[in-house]
Amino acid sequence: MKKYVEMNKQxxxxxxxxxxxxxxxxxxxxxxxxxxxxxxxxxQLDLSMGLMDALNSDADLSxxxxxxxxxxxxxxGIDEAKELIGAMMENKPENIIIYGNxxxxxxxxxxxxxxxxxxxxxxxxxxxxxxxxxxxxPGYDRHFAITEYFGIEMINVRMTSDGPDMDxxxxxxxxxxxxxxxxxxxxYSNPQGYSYSDETVKRFAxxxxxxxxxxxxxxxxxxxxxxxxxxxDYLIEILAECKKAGNPDMVYKFASTSxxxxxxxxxxxxxxxxxxxxxxxxxxxxxxxxHDKVNQLRHVRFFGDIDGMKEHMRKHADIIRPKFEAVxxxxxxxxxPVGIGSxxxxxxxxxISFDAPNGCAKDIVDRAKKAGVTMTGAGATFPYKKDPxxxxxxxxPTFPSLADxxxxxxxxxxxxxISAAKKLLETVTE
Amino acid sequence: MKKYVEMNKQxxxxxxxxxxxxxxxxxxxxxxxxxxxxxxxxxQLDLSMGLMDALNSDADLSxxxxxxxxxxxxxxGIDEAKELIGAMMENKPENIIIYGNxxxxxxxxxxxxxxxxxxxxxxxxxxxxxxxxxxxxPGYDRHFAITEYFGIEMINVRMTSDGPDMDxxxxxxxxxxxxxxxxxxxxYSNPQGYSYSDETVKRFAxxxxxxxxxxxxxxxxxxxxxxxxxxxDYLIEILAECKKAGNPDMVYKFASTSxxxxxxxxxxxxxxxxxxxxxxxxxxxxxxxxHDKVNQLRHVRFFGDIDGMKEHMRKHADIIRPKFEAVxxxxxxxxxPVGIGSxxxxxxxxxISFDAPNGCAKDIVDRAKKAGVTMTGAGATFPYKKDPxxxxxxxxPTFPSLADxxxxxxxxxxxxxISAAKKLLETVTE
Numbered sequence: 001m002k003k004y005v006e007m008n009k010q011x012x013x014x015x016x017x018x019x020x021x022x023x024x025x026x027x028x029x030x031x032x033x034x035x036x037x038x039x040x041x042x043x044q045l046d047l048s049m050g051l052m053d054a055l056n057s058d059a060d061l062s063x064x065x066x067x068x069x070x071x072x073x074x075x076x077g078i079d080e081a082k083e084l085i086g087a088m089m090e091n092k093p094e095n096i097i098i099y100g101n102x103x104x105x106x107x108x109x110x111x112x113x114x115x116x117x118x119x120x121x122x123x124x125x126x127x128x129x130x131x132x133x134x135x136x137x138p139g140y141d142r143h144f145a146i147t148e149y150f151g152i153e154m155i156n157v158r159m160t161s162d163g164p165d166m167d168x169x170x171x172x173x174x175x176x177x178x179x180x181x182x183x184x185x186x187x188y189s190n191p192q193g194y195s196y197s198d199e200t201v202k203r204f205a206x207x208x209x210x211x212x213x214x215x216x217x218x219x220x221x222x223x224x225x226x227x228x229x230x231x232x233d234y235l236i237e238i239l240a241e242c243k244k245a246g247n248p249d250m251v252y253k254f255a256s257t258s259x260x261x262x263x264x265x266x267x268x269x270x271x272x273x274x275x276x277x278x279x280x281x282x283x284x285x286x287x288x289x290x291h292d293k294v295n296q297l298r299h300v301r302f303f304g305d306i307d308g309m310k311e312h313m314r315k316h317a318d319i320i321r322p323k324f325e326a327v328x329x330x331x332x333x334x335x336x337p338v339g340i341g342s343x344x345x346x347x348x349x350x351x352i353s354f355d356a357p358n359g360c361a362k363d364i365v366d367r368a369k370k371a372g373v374t375m376t377g378a379g380a381t382f383p384y385k386k387d388p389x390x391x392x393x394x395x396x397p398t399f400p401s402l403a404d405x406x407x408x409x410x411x412x413x414x415x416x417x418i419s420a421a422k423k424l425l426e427t428v429t430e
Numbered sequence: 431m432k433k434y435v436e437m438n439k440q441x442x443x444x445x446x447x448x449x450x451x452x453x454x455x456x457x458x459x460x461x462x463x464x465x466x467x468x469x470x471x472x473x474q475l476d477l478s479m480g481l482m483d484a485l486n487s488d489a490d491l492s493x494x495x496x497x498x499x500x501x502x503x504x505x506x507g508i509d510e511a512k513e514l515i516g517a518m519m520e521n522k523p524e525n526i527i528i529y530g531n532x533x534x535x536x537x538x539x540x541x542x543x544x545x546x547x548x549x550x551x552x553x554x555x556x557x558x559x560x561x562x563x564x565x566x567x568p569g570y571d572r573h574f575a576i577t578e579y580f581g582i583e584m585i586n587v588r589m590t591s592d593g594p595d596m597d598x599x600x601x602x603x604x605x606x607x608x609x610x611x612x613x614x615x616x617x618y619s620n621p622q623g624y625s626y627s628d629e630t631v632k633r634f635a636x637x638x639x640x641x642x643x644x645x646x647x648x649x650x651x652x653x654x655x656x657x658x659x660x661x662x663d664y665l666i667e668i669l670a671e672c673k674k675a676g677n678p679d680m681v682y683k684f685a686s687t688s689x690x691x692x693x694x695x696x697x698x699x700x701x702x703x704x705x706x707x708x709x710x711x712x713x714x715x716x717x718x719x720x721h722d723k724v725n726q727l728r729h730v731r732f733f734g735d736i737d738g739m740k741e742h743m744r745k746h747a748d749i750i751r752p753k754f755e756a757v758x759x760x761x762x763x764x765x766x767p768v769g770i771g772s773x774x775x776x777x778x779x780x781x782i783s784f785d786a787p788n789g790c791a792k793d794i795v796d797r798a799k800k801a802g803v804t805m806t807g808a809g810a811t812f813p814y815k816k817d818p819x820x821x822x823x824x825x826x827p828t829f830p831s832l833a834d835x836x837x838x839x840x841x842x843x844x845x846x847x848i849s850a851a852k853k854l855l856e857t858v859t860e
Binding site for chain 1: 467469470472475478479480482483485486487489491498499500501502503530531532534535538539542545546547554556557572575576579580688692693694695713715716717718719720721722723724725
């Protein structure tokens with residue numbers, strides 16, 4: 001097959017006509033396929049049904065220290081859960097707060113608290129004229145939604161396969177006191193599946209922020225979410241690295257079991273320095289008496305320890321690995337020969353990032369939608385939903401069945417080719 | 431026995447000496463009894479162990495509408511839970527948001543959201559010079575902690591057995607635009623166990639607030655928490671009443687199953703007008719993808735319907751009724767004859783309110799503490815922990831065993847008598 005850039009006007013027109021016939025056929029099938037969100041599929045959820053038997057009516061719902069998990073109390077979480085989640089996050093139990101069911105909610109609360117009361121005695125952000133966040137792009141739409149909701153100005157920073165452009169991060173953070181934070185998904189990033197290099201993490205830890213209350217919002221959502229047993233990304237632990245670099249309080253680290261057990265019914269956690277923990281718990285005591293300890297205990301009893309959790313993650317990988325591979329296979333089969341688009345090949349996480357020719361992403365997503373395939377909205381991976389190149393599309397392969405996913409991808413690549421060919425047609429002279 | 435006010439100096443001194451001997455004996459017993467918080471006891475928690483079997487690994491964790499409760503989504507809660515909690519709150523399912531495990535957290539979030547973003551388009555409270563709340567006193571310390579944390583000025587309003595002094599509430603709310611809210615526990619109030627009269631609720635619904643964003647924070651924590659089957663308080667439903675009065679958006683109503691199943695592992699809810707719900711969900715979508723639906727389903731399957739829940743509450747009542755009665759019995763036995771103190775006799779809820787002679791509450795609580803009996807801190811039932819009369823003490827009878835409770839109350843009344851007698855001694859001339 002000829003590459004599109006090498007085609008003349010007539011060849012492009014013929015290609016579009018032939019693709020349109022295929023597209024029409026798909027449209028006639030009345031499909032309803034969804035690759036929009038990073039949702040586990042049914043088989044993945046079935047892996048955790050044992051959670052429902054971890055605590056039955058005969059069980060002793062007491063912690064090792066005798067605390068009755070059924071009653072009020074224990075603001076920052078039970079020791080056993082801190083132990084387990086600490087091992088998952090590679091942090092000491094004493095650096096951890098166990099929250100409710102959603103790390104997104106913890107991040108929202110963390111921004112909200114900085115906004116209303118300030119971080120460790122600094123001016124509340126609501127009293128400042130301007131607050132800014134750095135946003136590595138493409139990134140996670142729900143991160144950007146939080147900062148947008150609080151009127152925080154978001155500044156795009158380019159992602160590389162090693163993490164955010166650190167020259168730019170260092171320059172901005174050290175020169176502008178209004179920059180109070182940066183959103184990071186450091187391992188198997190959303191949507192590219194990139195993991196920050198050792199050098200990137202070390203440069204993060206050595207930042208010299210102009211703002212005393214600058215914090216790295218380190219959303220390690222996919223810390224143990226590997227696709228391959230023998231080919232895994234490794235991420236340097238940031239809390240320890242910050243401490244070494246003399247910036248012990250500079251990072252808030254988030255994680256949850258949402259994509260380990262049941263999304264929405266897992267446990268979320270924050271790991272940070274003892275200074276930050278003191279600052280947070282002084283506030284948290286006004287917000288709640290405590291989170292769901294029974295569910296914390298349920299998770300501890302189900303997994304036993306971090307090895308049980310890692311074994312469990314291998315089963316997830318067995319289910320979703322073929323899906324990631326199918327996406328890559330179909331992109332390579334349909335788009336590589338015609339030289340259109342580029343895509344990542346993650347070794348973990350929940351997403352594949354696709355870059356269409358500039359100016360095509362919206363059109364592709366619309367086109368797919370009309371053929372019954374829902375993608376994450378074009379632009380969603382950028383602050384304010386504005387992709388300056390109208391190029392990036394996030395692919396979420398986990399939720400559909402493998403058969404549905406293949407069909408969805410077949411349709412997707414047809415949409416990409418139509419859109420790309422049409423775009424080229426605008427520029428060819430003959 | 432002679433009333434203390436009728437005793438002369440010598441009689442009072444003899445009384446104190448004799449009480450001190452008793453007190454010393456108790457001190458020697460090395461007790462550790464706790465009547466500080468409204469915590470259910472072990473037997474109450476045991477009532478809900480069936481909750482642990484409501485969903486096992488064979489269960490279908492789907493809603494009636496087919497939603498897989500294990501996965502992401504459903505921001506405002508599953509229909510079945512809205513149905514059940516709606517029946518509990520006497521509101522329609524469409525007026526309800528089901529949250530996570532803590533109604534306190536919902537109240538915190540509601541204040542926090544008003545502070546950061548304002549209510550239904552009104553100025554965010556953080557942008558105002560002054561925000562005030564009315565606080566019926568005595569009241570719930572955790573309510574006051576929230577408003578204090580946000581720098582909201584709290585104004586005491588006297589409680590009566592019919593609810594807050596409504597002349598005062600009407601006067602203040604209609605004249606001061608800075609007054610944005612009032613904390614209410616309208617049924618079996620904390621700590622007095624009073625329920626608002628029909629007249630009080632109707633006057634609430636007909637308030638004409640100076641502030642457009644004035645809201646009644648109606649914490650109906652004890653809506654179905656009766657002690658007696660045939661002698662229950664009745665509360666007019668406030669949402670309907672506000673709608674009738676032309677104030678449909680004036681109330682946020684809170685409830686939870688914390689004292690129905692497991693504190694900390696139940697479900698919380700907010701009921702309010704559709705306008706308020708729109709305002710809230712527009713924010714909530716930035717905060718979370720959804721709360722714990724599996725736990726919502728667990729509660730629905732466990733109770734079946736509101737009748738199942740009410741039957742369950744009768745079992746709670748059977749356990750805690752004797753405790754309330756023991757407290758009243760001992761107060762009447764030890765304090766009525768000497769004419770010291772006054773106390774409430776609630777027909778539901780979690781507390782009994784005790785008023786000591788002015789200037790004695792702190793002393794009594796300290797004294798009890800030194801004999802191994804922990805009470806709620808004196809002053810805790812007032813904003814800023816300042817009881818102007820140093821008189822009110824909250825008694826929480828549910829947590830200790832009946833035997834421990836009787837011992838604790840025996841000690842408490844000794845402490846009250848010592849303190850009251852000493853106070854009188856300061857004033858008698860001979």
